[in-house]
Amino acid sequence: MGFMDELVLSIICLVAFFGMAGGALMGPVLPSMVEPLNTSREAVGWVLGVYTISTALFMVLLGVVTDRIGRKKVLIPCLLINGVAGLAGYFAPNLPILLVFRFIQGIGIAGMVPVVMTMIGELYDGLERVHAMGIMSMTTAVGSVSAPFIGGTLAVFGWNYSFLFYGLTIPLAFIAMLVLPETMNMKANPEQRTGFKKMFMSLKDIRVAYTVFLSFAVFFLLYTIVIYVPFILKDNFGFTSQGAGLALGVEGASVVIFASQAKRLASKYPKYTILGIGFTLLGIAVVGMSGVNSIPLVFMLLLVFGVGFGMVQPLLNALITQVAPDDEMGSVVSLFNTMKYVGQTAAPAVLGVILLNSNLAVVFITSSLLGFCVAISTFIMRHKIYTTDT
Numbered sequence: 001m002g003f004m005d006e007l008v009l010s011i012i013c014l015v016a017f018f019g020m021a022g023g024a025l026m027g028p029v030l031p032s033m034v035e036p037l038n039t040s041r042e043a044v045g046w047v048l049g050v051y052t053i054s055t056a057l058f059m060v061l062l063g064v065v066t067d068r069i070g071r072k073k074v075l076i077p078c079l080l081i082n083g084v085a086g087l088a089g090y091f092a093p094n095l096p097i098l099l100v101f102r103f104i105q106g107i108g109i110a111g112m113v114p115v116v117m118t119m120i121g122e123l124y125d126g127l128e129r130v131h132a133m134g135i136m137s138m139t140t141a142v143g144s145v146s147a148p149f150i151g152g153t154l155a156v157f158g159w160n161y162s163f164l165f166y167g168l169t170i171p172l173a174f175i176a177m178l179v180l181p182e183t184m185n186m187k188a189n190p191e192q193r194t195g196f197k198k199m200f201m202s203l204k205d206i207r208v209a210y211t212v213f214l215s216f217a218v219f220f221l222l223y224t225i226v227i228y229v230p231f232i233l234k235d236n237f238g239f240t241s242q243g244a245g246l247a248l249g250v251e252g253a254s255v256v257i258f259a260s261q262a263k264r265l266a267s268k269y270p271k272y273t274i275l276g277i278g279f280t281l282l283g284i285a286v287v288g289m290s291g292v293n294s295i296p297l298v299f300m301l302l303l304v305f306g307v308g309f310g311m312v313q314p315l316l317n318a319l320i321t322q323v324a325p326d327d328e329m330g331s332v333v334s335l336f337n338t339m340k341y342v343g344q345t346a347a348p349a350v351l352g353v354i355l356l357n358s359n360l361a362v363v364f365i366t367s368s369l370l371g372f373c374v375a376i377s378t379f380i381m382r383h384k385i386y387t388t389d390t
Contacts, residue, residue: 007179008123008179008180008181009132009135011172011175011176011179011180012116012119012120012132012136012180013116013135013136013139014139014172015075015079015112015113015115015116015172015176016112016113016116016117016136016139016140016143017139017140017142017143018079018082018112018143018166018168018169018172019109019112019113019116019140020113020140020143020147021143021146021147021150022051022082022086022105022109022147022166023048023051023052023223023226023344024143024147024148024151024226024248024252025147025148025150025151025162025165025166026047026048026151026162027048027148027151027226027227027230027244027245027248028148028151028152028155028230028241028242028244028245028247028248029151029152029154029155029159029162029241029245030044030045030047030048030227030230030231031044031230031231031234031241031244032155032159032241033047033095033159036159036160037094037095037098037159038094038095039095041231042352042355042356043095044095045227045348045352046095046099046348047095047098047099047102048223048226048227048344048348049344049345049347049348049349049352050099050102050103050106051102051103051105051106051109052106052341052342052344052345053103053106053341053345054102054103054104054105054106054107054109054110055106055107055109055110055338055341055344056110056338056339056341056342056345057106057110058106058107058110058111059110059111059114059334059335059337059338059341060331060334060335060338061110062074062078062110062111062114062115062334063114063330063331063332063333063334063335063338064331064334066111066114066115066118066184066330066334067184067328067330067331070182070184071115071118071119071122071180071182071183071184071330072176072177072180072182074111074115075111075112075115075116075176075180076173076176076177077108077111077173078107078108078109078110078111078112078115079108079112079169079170079172079173079176080108080169080170080173081104081105081107081108082105082108082109082112082166082169083108083166083167083168083169083170083172083173084170085101085102085104085105085107085108085166086101086105086163086165086166086167086169087163087164087166087167087170088101088104088163089101089102089105089160089163089166090160090161090163090164091160092160105166106341108169109341110338110341113140113337114330114333114334114336114337114338115330116136117133117136117317117321117333117337118183118329118330118333118334119180119183120132120133120136120321121321121329121333122183122184122329123181123183129321133314133317133318133321134260134262134314136317137259137262137313137314137317138256138259138260140313141252141255141256141259141310141313141314142252142256143252146249146252147252148226148244148245148246148247148248148249148252149242149245149246149248149249150162150165150245151165151241151245152240152241152242152243152244152245152246153242153245155241155242155245156240156241156242184330200335202324202325202328202331202332202335203335205323207319207323208320208323208324208332210381211316211319211320211323211336212320212335212336212339213339214275214312214316214374215316215320215336215337215339215340215343216339216340216342216343216346217279217343217370217371217374218279218282218309218312218313218316218340218343219339219340219341219343219344219347220343220344220346220347220367220370221282221283221286221305221343221367221370221371222309222343222344223343223344223347223348224286224347224351224363224364224367225248225251225285225286225289225302225305226248227347227348227351228289228351228355228360228363228364229244229247229248229289229298229302230244230248231360232289232292232298232360233247233298236292237295237298247298247299247302248302250299250302250303250306251302251303251305251306251309252306253306254302254303254304254305254306254307254310255306255307255309255310255313256310257306257310258306258307258309258310258311259310259313259314261310262310262311262314262315262318265311265315266315266318270382271315271319272378272379272381272382274311274312274315275311275312275315275316275375275378276375276376276378276379277308277311277375278307278308278309278311278312278315278375279308279312279371279372279374279375279378280308280371280372280375281304281305281307281308281311282305282308282309282312282371283368283369283370283371283372283375284304284308284368284371285301285302285304285305285308286305286364286367286368286371287364287365287368288301288304288364289301289360289364290360290361290362290363290364290365290368291361316336320332320333320336321333324336347367350366351363351366351367354366
């Protein structure tokens with residue numbers, strides 16, 4: 001790659017970093033918000049939930065829009081929206097107003113990761129595309145390592161200081177406007193560009209539909225960890241927000257290590273095997289959290305979760321660009337990413353109700369069932385879904 005190619009890929013990866021780090025940043029801060037915002041631990045989970053609802057609602061819409069008007073015309077405004085609404089959260093006087101800002105912020109996030117994934121698909125071919133997608137996966141994995149620590153560290157100064165981090169996407173928007181090329185073929189006939197009907201018709205392909213579902217499942221499990229492990233660390237072991245963020249960073253570190261091996265694993269083992277083992281590890285880590293009685297055990301389970309996530313997520317990102325029709329890639333990738341946020345939204349919605357009527361142990365056991373069921377499904381459906389040649 002030449003200098004400009006490397007610069008373009010660096011900007012794309014920065015966008016992906018902020019897009020992925022946006023939710024994880026707040027995880028360790030949630031316990032610190034309960035008292036200042038005069039709310040409950042069940043309600044404060046919606047600081048993440050409403051953000052992901054908004055993202056899920058707008059991501060599919062923006063996916064169709066970007067297939068019609070271009071990538072940059074969606075990406076740049078979304079970076080600005082994310083930054084401005086994120087900064088506004090710093091000034092929120094109560095939970096309802098904060099949730100309004102988070103909803104607006106979710107609109108910005110909706111047009112970030114899917115657009116840059118699509119741009120990689122259009123900028124690179126063959127092994128260069130695999131290489132670029134691998135670097136982006138590493139970047140998002142680094143985000144999962146650093147974001148909880150950054151959020152927890154900023155929360156030492158006050159519960160709202162973590163929102164200042166989002167403002168960095170404002171200067172990034174202007175840099176992206178100057179550096180990134182428009183990758184979509186703007187000469188294509190507008191009538192041939194993807195619409196909602198054509199996008200959803202792609203789900204008739206079982207490979208597309210199943211990959212989209214797996215995207216939901218892995219992020220439901222991730223946000224079980226992100227939202228509820230900090231409460232275990234605070235209630236049972238006296239961790240601060242910063243300490244909880246550092247603990248979640250351990251999970252992210254193992255993601256980085258195993259994400260870097262994704263290409264090698266995929267070249268040696270069938271895809272369904274990697275997915276099945278990965279989801280099994282996710283289930284084991286989540287169910288283990290239901291009975292933790294020591295800090296070393298918490299860290300061990302976070303490491304196991306990171307290994308499973310590092311096996312699953314990079315492979316899914318690559319698979320969706322392989323199984324999506326070429327002329328619908330932007331919209332299908334957006335649908336795929338939408339299900340990540342649906343999973344993030346469903347976690348506090350479903351598990352919050354369970355927590356109201358039981359305890360954290362039941363929350364983790366319930367969530368783990370999804371991981372184990374998905375692991376079993378990958379082997380049951382292996383001949384219909386992925387082969388080593390996919």
